[in-house]
Structures are given as C-alpha cells and as structure tokens.
Amino acid sequence: MDDILYGHGDGFLTQDGRRRFPIGFYEHPADDDALRDMAEAGVNLVRCGNTDSLDRAQAHGMMGWVPLALRSGATSEFQEHVRTLAEHPALAVWEGPDEVVWSFTAYSGLWKQDQLAVFPNKGEWWMQTPLAIQYSEEQAAEIMPNMREAIEFIRSIDPQNRQIWINEARDSDLKFVRQYIDCVDITGCDDYPIRAEGRPAIRLADSTDRWRQVGKGRPVWMVLQGFSWNDLDDGDTDITAFPTFAESRLMAYACITHGARGILYWGSSYLQSDGKEAFRKSLYALTSELAALQPFLTAPVERYATVQAIDDGRTDISIPASLRGVSITARRTGRDWLIVLVNEDEHAHMGVEVSGLDALNGTEFVELYGDEKTAVSDGSFVTRMRPFEVKLFATHRKWEAAQREGRDFAK
The missing domain is CATH 3.20.20.80 (Glycosidases)
Known part of the structure; x- marks a missing residue:
C-alpha cells in the first residue's frame, strides 16, 4: 500500500x-x-x-x-x-x-x-x-x-x-x-x-x-x-x-x-x-x-507484572463461570506506579496474586478509592476481589480525583 x-x-x-x-x-x-x-x-x-x-x-x-x-x-x-x-x-x-x-x-x-x-x-x-x-x-x-x-x-x-x-x-x-x-x-x-x-x-x-x-x-x-x-x-x-x-x-x-x-x-x-x-x-x-x-494511561504497559488467581477449592462455583479470571495492567510514571485489576468473573476470587514486581520489594501500595494497603514482598502482593470488582493500587493517593459525587450511583 x-x-x-x-x-x-x-x-x-x-x-x-x-x-x-x-x-x-x-x-x-x-x-x-x-x-x-x-x-x-x-x-x-x-x-x-x-x-x-x-x-x-x-x-x-x-x-x-x-x-x-x-x-x-x-x-x-x-x-x-x-x-x-x-x-x-x-x-x-x-x-x-x-x-x-x-x-x-x-x-x-x-x-x-x-x-x-x-x-x-x-x-x-x-x-x-x-x-x-x-x-x-x-x-x-x-x-x-x-x-x-x-x-x-x-x-x-x-x-x-x-x-x-x-x-x-x-x-x-x-x-x-x-x-x-x-x-x-x-x-x-x-x-x-x-x-x-x-x-x-x-x-x-x-x-x-x-x-x-x-x-x-x-x-x-x-x-x-x-x-x-x-x-x-x-x-x-x-x-x-x-x-x-x-x-x-x-x-x-x-x-x-x-x-x-x-x-x-x-x-x-x-x-x-x-x-x-x-x-x-x-x-x-x-x-x-x-x-x-x-x-499512567499513556505510559507503556509493564508486561512483566502478571496476575493469577489462586483459589481455595470451593465446589460451589461452576467451571464455566470461573474461566475468565482477573485481568491486569501495570504502568509507571517516574517513580510512581499504578496496577489495575479487574475481576472478570461473577464470583469472588479470594486469592489474587500480583507478581513480577521484584524491583519493587518493600514498596507500599494503597487502593485508590478504598481502604486496602499492601506492600510488595518477594516480588508480589496478594489481594481478594469481589465479583466483577475493579481495584486500583497506586504508590500514592495523589492519583485520586477530587470529584466523588456520583460514585454511589446504583440505579
């Protein structure tokens, strides 16, 4: 062409x-x-x-x-x-x-x-x-x-x-x-x-x-x-x-x-x-x-950061419903990091491990718009996710927007 x-x-x-x-x-x-x-x-x-x-x-x-x-x-x-x-x-x-x-x-x-x-x-x-x-x-x-x-x-x-x-x-x-x-x-x-x-x-x-x-x-x-x-x-x-x-x-x-x-x-x-x-x-x-x-959204994807669901063997979850898992994108700008996790399943994942973060050992992350805090240890951290939940983990709360009105809309 x-x-x-x-x-x-x-x-x-x-x-x-x-x-x-x-x-x-x-x-x-x-x-x-x-x-x-x-x-x-x-x-x-x-x-x-x-x-x-x-x-x-x-x-x-x-x-x-x-x-x-x-x-x-x-x-x-x-x-x-x-x-x-x-x-x-x-x-x-x-x-x-x-x-x-x-x-x-x-x-x-x-x-x-x-x-x-x-x-x-x-x-x-x-x-x-x-x-x-x-x-x-x-x-x-x-x-x-x-x-x-x-x-x-x-x-x-x-x-x-x-x-x-x-x-x-x-x-x-x-x-x-x-x-x-x-x-x-x-x-x-x-x-x-x-x-x-x-x-x-x-x-x-x-x-x-x-x-x-x-x-x-x-x-x-x-x-x-x-x-x-x-x-x-x-x-x-x-x-x-x-x-x-x-x-x-x-x-x-x-x-x-x-x-x-x-x-x-x-x-x-x-x-x-x-x-x-x-x-x-x-x-x-x-x-x-x-x-x-x-x-973060215009930064390259840090592809070495990966996610896997390590679940607890519950038998009340049908196999077809558990196939999607959790998706991830990890980005950094300067010394700040953002890790986005999306539970794509209609059931909870009680063990979600983010790994590949060896260079960030000891780094603390906070959940934006949430209360969870975690730190990287042995190149990974673990969280839990409700059905269809989105979690944003960042190295600082300055990445939260001031606008909060409307976040509770549930009609």
Whole structure:
C-alpha cells in the first residue's frame, strides 16, 4: 500500500506537548455551562462539525474530532470542508463514517419496511442469503475505493498528519473491515450491554479483544454506554436501565486492561428518563477518575507484572463461570506506579496474586478509592476481589480525583 494511505498513529492525543489518553463524548452541549462541566470532569475530546464547535471546545481546554463523509470520495465539497478545518489548532482526529460496514450488512434499517427495505427478512445478513451477499459486495465495491480516495486527500493536505479513526459496530464483518483497515490509524467499536433484561458489562473485554484482532494491532478506541435504551426511539423497551457507576467503571477498566487506548461515551444527548442527572454525574465521576490517571494511561504497559488467581477449592462455583479470571495492567510514571485489576468473573476470587514486581520489594501500595494497603514482598502482593470488582493500587493517593459525587450511583 502507498505509504501516504497507511495509518501509523498510536491512538493517543497530543495537547500542549503532552500525550493524552482520549476521554471523549459524542455529545457537544450547546450550553456553555454544560460544556464547562464536561471539561472540568476530565473530558478532553468532543465531537465537532465546524470551526465554531472547534472554537468552543478549544475555549474550554478540550480538543475535537470531526466526522467526515469518506464514503462519497474526495468530492469538491469534501475537499473544501477538509481544507477549512485542517488548520484549526483544536482539531485532534478525523472520523470516518460511523459503523460503515454495519450499514450495508447487518443494519436493522436494511430489513425494516418503513426504512430502506432492502432485505425482505430480519437477519438476512446472518443467514448469508444470496441477496445479502450480493448487496453487500455491490456496496463495498462502491464505498471502499471512495474511502481510500478521501483518506488519501486528507493525508495529502493535513499539515498535522492527524490520525483517522473509524468506529464500527461490535460485530461488524471482518472481511469488509479488512478492506479499509490499513488506511486508518484507529479502529474500535461501540458496545452498549446494559438493558433491563440483562447487564453483561464484562463483555466489553471481549469486544476490545476482538477489535484488537480485527485491527491487526492498531490502536482501539471503545465507545461505551452513556444512556438508557428506553430513551432511544428504537430502544424497544419502556424500562429505564442506566449503567450503575460500578458497571460503568467495570466496562472502562476492562477495556483498558485489554488494551484500549481511548474511552468515549455515546448517547448522553438523548438522556430524558428519571435519574438522568444522577447518571450523568456518575459518568463524570468516572471520567474524572480516568483523567487523574492520565500519565499512567499513556505510559507503556509493564508486561512483566502478571496476575493469577489462586483459589481455595470451593465446589460451589461452576467451571464455566470461573474461566475468565482477573485481568491486569501495570504502568509507571517516574517513580510512581499504578496496577489495575479487574475481576472478570461473577464470583469472588479470594486469592489474587500480583507478581513480577521484584524491583519493587518493600514498596507500599494503597487502593485508590478504598481502604486496602499492601506492600510488595518477594516480588508480589496478594489481594481478594469481589465479583466483577475493579481495584486500583497506586504508590500514592495523589492519583485520586477530587470529584466523588456520583460514585454511589446504583440505579
């Protein structure tokens, strides 16, 4: 592939000469106070569509990403739009069409008769009928060359060589995504698992793993749930089910321990159910927590730090439920350390050993936002973890965020 097309980015942002882990919202509040609240909660990236919205983001110390209609190619209108925005100092990332592969394969509007009505049956794509295959191949043959043309134009005129990101659906087709993946810098998906009928928050770990594989090692940004399904027109439910703070925290850190390099939230602009303000505060409590850890989140992973569960032989835990275990990421900045542990199982692990820390013997760790203290001995330390619990161990409490309101949100 021509090098001008190939994506080389690492997924992080640069602001004032410092690397930043993306903490983003699709919502761009029209009210200045609301935008300020978002910025003060550690959000550093918002969706922008023009220079005015980029100006607003910049005024609040944030950066912006701009969505582009890559699927139409490098039209004259497209070129003018890109040239208008390319010099703006707050522009951080170009975004391609959202869920582009999903849109011509498994999108529900393809079979709904009051929408596109391309397919006669629900699930036509998953049945791999001749019609679904033919339609998708025809669409890809038109869209993919246009996307490559548009990306080549962006890279030819962007003075900052900004990264290009495309977000997909969790289950977007591998074969079609691979037709454009080498042209982009950042991949990833959206995944919104919390519903009234089920709350499998830990599946975000699997979604992150999948998109690291789909992207062939490219940086992955994960788009998480900032809404309740009943607030959407097509939510197909009347029951409010916001993610609790603990669930939002579990989803974010499961993504991070599995290698995500950005966390964004979609759907907060649709909030209208009772409890919406309390839910928003819970999201801001989490983004504040992540923002306080910025130096760690952009640091290399210390891969020699490992974790294992040494359990007690209880017979009341079914084998299938005990297969995930505990995930870890260990980071350091200067002389400070952070170790993130995520219990991915629905039962407790009473013996969780973190090892590989021989150079830290005698070093004391505190649990951020908790009471536990421990010290490294013989290159390891031991803790216990409740079902689906997240624990952050750091060498100092200065890495805690001041924002605490919202951490008890449990609706």
